[in-house]
Amino acid sequence: MARPKKFDPDEALGQAMALFWAKGFAGSTPQALGTCMGIGRGSLYNAFDSKRALFDRALERYRDRECAPLLAILAEPGPVKKRIRKLLLTIVETDLGDPERRGCFGVNVAVEMSAQDEAARELVTALFAQTTRHLKAAIEEGQRTGEIDTAQDASTLASFLLNSMIGMRVLGKVEKDDKRLRRIVDTAMNVL
Template identity: 50%
Template sequence: MGRPKQFDPDAAVEQAMEVFWRKGYAGTTPQDLVDALGIGKGSLYNAFGSKHALFEQALRRYRDSQAVALIQMLEEPGPVKARLRKALELLARMDLADPYRRGCMAVNTAAELAGTDESATELVRRMFDRTEDALRALVEEGQRAGEIAPERDPAALASLLLNTLVGLRLMARVAEGPERIARVIDAVIDSL
């Protein structure tokens, strides 16, 4: 009798994140996960409990890698509008270059599961809140630096920027090229 195949749960969550990100929650079968992780179904369920529990871990992994990276870009030194433009343009380039056109896993999850999956909705809501908080801090910094008019409501601008970011990530999934996305980025930066 052979020894059971050992696997790294952390690497398994990373692989699962890639599958869920590409196929969505409903589109991912347990067999897809077994194939991607290289383990048996029994090991999958023993290690993670359920497909949904693994999805939640994958969504948290996405938050801890991808979503945090955006916030770090926004917190870099330099002019506020230039940082915002750089972050939006980088996300657009990444989305357009992705052969799977996955977009943003949080946005995809909101579109697929909001209103039907309470825990996934709450995870995404917290990611959006965290991003919006970072955008508000960026706007307030821009106001202190004189780049953004001080009478503008920072909370409203942060919500507008979050909405723009979500829309761009979704738009990039179907865009034929970068032109429309570039126009949106130009318009939102000019509106500040």
């Protein structure tokens, strides 16, 4: 008979996500993961198979719990440009409000791992593609309503906004206040 698990796997996954987000894959040793999750190494591997499998699940959790609410802003009622501005400003406020200045877990993974790790690159590419699809859908809506010029390609604008968001997430790790980031938001909105 198998012994019952003495920890909550969902809570443990949340703790692992926080450590990977703050320390990266390389900086999150199995020992540190076990400590932050409140479990032993054996339990970690029994529950999650490997450090890498745990990392992949943590990145998926980030997508579902952190990215999805941000992207949901684009589906709110009201003018499209206001929703896009709200998304960008929410990123600024979130990043500057984080005392650890972790930035975006997806961007961090792209910088740390994507050059050497195909699986990590695929996970981040999928995350960025999801964001781009949501941005493109909002832009196309804005073009249908006349808020955004139809002469501009929606895919290109969505990629431009994604690029702006990624840059803002990196700058948000080091900026002392929001002035520069808000100017970037204003510039991005002027392009639309």
